[in-house]
Structure formats: C-alpha cells, structure tokens
Amino acid sequence: MGIIERIAEVHDDLTNWRRDIHAHPELGFEEHRTSDLIAQKLAEFGCEVFRGIGRTGIVGRLRAGASPRSIGLRADMDALPIQEATNLPHRSRHDGQMHACGHDGHTTMLLGAARYLAETRNFDGMVHLIFQPAEEGLGGGEAMVKDGLFERFPCDAVFGMHNRPGLAVGKFQIRTGPMMAGGAYFDIAVTGRGAHGARPEAGIDPVIVASHITTALQTVVSRNVRPLDTAVLSVTQIHAGDAYNVIPEQAFIRGTARAFVSETLSLIEQNMRRIASGVASGFGAAAQLDFRIIFPPLVNDATEAEFIADTAAGLVGEDNINRNGNLVMASEDFSFMLNRRPGAYIQIGNGDVEGGCEVHNPGYDFNDAALPLGASLFARLAERKLSLG
Ligand SMILES: [Zn+2]
Numbered sequence: 001m002g003i004i005e006r007i008a009e010v011h012d013d014l015t016n017w018r019r020d021i022h023a024h025p026e027l028g029f030e031e032h033r034t035s036d037l038i039a040q041k042l043a044e045f046g047c048e049v050f051r052g053i054g055r056t057g058i059v060g061r062l063r064a065g066a067s068p069r070s071i072g073l074r075a076d077m078d079a080l081p082i083q084e085a086t087n088l089p090h091r092s093r094h095d096g097q098m099h100a101c102g103h104d105g106h107t108t109m110l111l112g113a114a115r116y117l118a119e120t121r122n123f124d125g126m127v128h129l130i131f132q133p134a135e136e137g138l139g140g141g142e143a144m145v146k147d148g149l150f151e152r153f154p155c156d157a158v159f160g161m162h163n164r165p166g167l168a169v170g171k172f173q174i175r176t177g178p179m180m181a182g183g184a185y186f187d188i189a190v191t192g193r194g195a196h197g198a199r200p201e202a203g204i205d206p207v208i209v210a211s212h213i214t215t216a217l218q219t220v221v222s223r224n225v226r227p228l229d230t231a232v233l234s235v236t237q238i239h240a241g242d243a244y245n246v247i248p249e250q251a252f253i254r255g256t257a258r259a260f261v262s263e264t265l266s267l268i269e270q271n272m273r274r275i276a277s278g279v280a281s282g283f284g285a286a287a288q289l290d291f292r293i294i295f296p297p298l299v300n301d302a303t304e305a306e307f308i309a310d311t312a313a314g315l316v317g318e319d320n321i322n323r324n325g326n327l328v329m330a331s332e333d334f335s336f337m338l339n340r341r342p343g344a345y346i347q348i349g350n351g352d353v354e355g356g357c358e359v360h361n362p363g364y365d366f367n368d369a370a371l372p373l374g375a376s377l378f379a380r381l382a383e384r385k386l387s388l389g
C-alpha cells in the first residue's frame with residue numbers, strides 16, 4: 001500500500017484533530033492547550049518529546065537505525081487575533097481568536113507524519129518534528145533558533161509547508177532561491193525645539209522636518225535600489241503634537257520595508273539613515289532611526305527545493321508541481337530556520353473553489369482534503385532523506 005493510501009486510512013482522525021485545534025485557537029506564545037495536545041499525541045506515538053524550546057515550542061524526536069543523518073520537519077501552531085465569521089460546527093470557541101492562516105492544518109499534517117513514521121520506522125537516522133510557536137510576526141522561529149534548536153536537535157536539512165488557497169488540492173508550488181519577502185519595521189524620532197504656534201522663529205518645527213523626511217524617503221526605492229530588485233518602503237504612520245497652538249518638540253514616523261534579499265534591506269536601512277539625519281540636520285533638528293528586521297527573506301536552497309519538489313512529484317505526479325511559483329511579497333518566519341540550515345518551503349494547494357477565502361480572512365477554513373497529502377509529503381521527505389541503504 002502506498003503512503004498516501006495508508007495515511008488516507010486515518011483521514012478521519014486527522015480531520016478530527018484539525019477541527020479540535022481549529023475550535024481552540026491560541027495566539028503566539030500562548031499555545032498552551034495546543035502544545036499540550038501535540039506533546040500528548042507525540043508521546044502516544046512513541047516519540048521523545050522536548051518542550052519549552054522558544055517558550056511554547058515543541059520538538060518530537062524519532063530514531064531508527066544507527067545513521068547519524070537527520071532531518072527537521074517544521075509546522076507552525078499559532079492563530080490570529082481575528083473574530084471568526086463562519087458558522088462551521090468547529091468554529092473558534094475563543095472570542096477574537098481564529099486559525100485564519102491554516103496553522104491548525106499544518107500542525108495536524110506534521111502530527112499525521114509523526115504517527116506514520118513512528119509506526120513504520122522505514123528510515124535510518126533521526127527525524128525532528130518541530131512545532132513552532134508565534135509565526136505571525138512575533139518571532140517564534142527566531143525564538144526556537146536562539147534557544148539552541150539546531151544545536152540540541154541537529155538537522156542536515158529542514159523543511160516547511162504552507163497551505164495556499166487558490167491552488168487546487170493535490171497541487172504544490174515552489175521556487176528556488178528567494179520566494180517570500182523579508183520585512184522590517186522602522187521608527188524615526190525627529191527632535192526639534194518646541195515653541196508657541198504663533199512664534200515659529202523661537203523653535204525648530206519637527207512637523208516640517210518629518211514631512212520633508214517622508215517625502216525624501218520616497219527616493220530610496222526609486223533612486224537607490226537597483227530597478228531589477230524588488231522592494232517597497234511605506235511610511236504608514238506620522239504622529240506629532242497635541243495642541244492647536246503648540247509647535248511640538250518631537251515628531252514620529254513609522255512604517256515598513258520589504259525586499260527579497262537581505263542586502264537590499266540593508267541598503268534601504270543605510271539610505272534611510274542618511275536621509276533622515278541629513279534632512280533633519282539641514283533644518284537644525286535631529287533624527288534617530290530604529291530599523292528592525294522582523295523576518296529575513298525566505299530563501300529556498302537550490303538542492304533542497306529540488307528535493308522537496310521531486311518528493312512531492314513522487315506523490316502527486318510532476319504535472320501537479322509548479323517549480324516556478326510566484327514571488328510572494330508577504331513574509332514567513334521559517335526564514336529564521338532556513339538562514340541556519342539548508343532547506344526548503346513549499347506551498348500546498350488548499351483548494352480553488354469559487355469564493356474560497358484567502359488566509360487572514362474571517363471566513364477562512366483549512367481544507368481537510370489536503371491533510372493526507374501534506375502528512376504524506378512530510379513523511380516521504382524523512383524516508384527519502386534518511387533512506388535505508
Ligand atoms: Zn498568516
């Protein structure tokens with residue numbers, strides 16, 4: 001019996017687990033019930049369980065044979081602060097929280113792979129099942145890496161997967177090299193000198209300075225970034241002042257920058273710093289830039305991208321694999337793991353039904369039909385990477 005058929009026999013179990021997790025969503029670093037459930041299932045299957053890696057993160061370990069080879073398979077566990085707008089029987093029981101990105105499905109697919117691998121042990125080496133917290137902008141991937149994930153649980157390669165609405169169930173999509181943008185948030189504090197609104201000659205107006213800085217920042221992408229490199233720099237907030245008749249002492253500019261290579265993000269930061277302080281000093285004011293990379297760009301290793309695409313093709317056929325998927329301007333914090341280990345990240349079809357919901361939409365639901373496919377792909381990656389002689 002093939003792996004998909006074998007895993008499909010437990011499709012009902014997978015669906016029940018997924019719907020249970022969906023009904024009880026938890027936000028980043030608060031995945032207590034979810035991680036209890038995962039730890040209990042991993043232990044039931046016969047995995048060694050390690051908890052508290054990156055706060056609520058979990059690693060399950062499975063060994064077979066004596067080979068020192070190892071692989072990491074990663075899923076995310078957290079939900080979003082969104083009020084669910086479905087009437088599904090398994091809709092969120094937690095007000096204002098929802099699995100609107102399908103991490104309930106990703107977690108279930110990795111649990112399905114864990115159960116299969118524990119039962120069959122058709123590999124030689126070590127499988128690390130990585131359940132990461134707080135993917136949605138709170139740095140869960142980075143927290144696990146900083147907590148010694150790869151020192152404690154060596155992985156020759158690491159693989160992740162995300163559902164994609166609009167792509168039919170049974171199809172996969174990937175690209176080699178940069179696939180998802182890196183993102184930074186920035187704050188610029190402009191300091192002038194406060195004065196009476198009727199006596200501007202007595203002050204240095206930070207509102208004017210912030211306006212000039214905001215305008216000048218528009219030249220970073222258009223004049224400093226190479227036209228063939230993709231980048232965006234958006235000022236999304238400007239705050240200053242509390243009164244009609246007071247020139248404030250300070251003004252604050254905030255926003256986000258995105259790019260597909262880390263060098264472009266550094267180049268944006270350097271040019272922002274030059275413009276902010278140069279423009280401010282031209283007016284006799286000062287500007288301080290705080291530029292924080294929230295997600296590095298997600299970059300797929302060429303060899304491992306081919307490996308995961310070949311593995312998926314072995315399950316669903318080459319016709320169902322798009323190896324030249326689109327660049328995605330959104331970010332993904334699996335990139336923290338891919339910065340440390342070779343690996344790849346693939347998109348799995350969540351269905352292309354008319355009116356189907358995008359992720360982060362209050363009407364979204366993970367498509368249970370994809371569960372055996374994702375679980376099979378995770379399991380086959382382990383069997384192929386750690387193949388028996
Ligand atoms: Zn998301």
Ligand SMILES: [Zn+2]
Binds near residue numbers: 102135
């Ligand atoms: Zn997601």
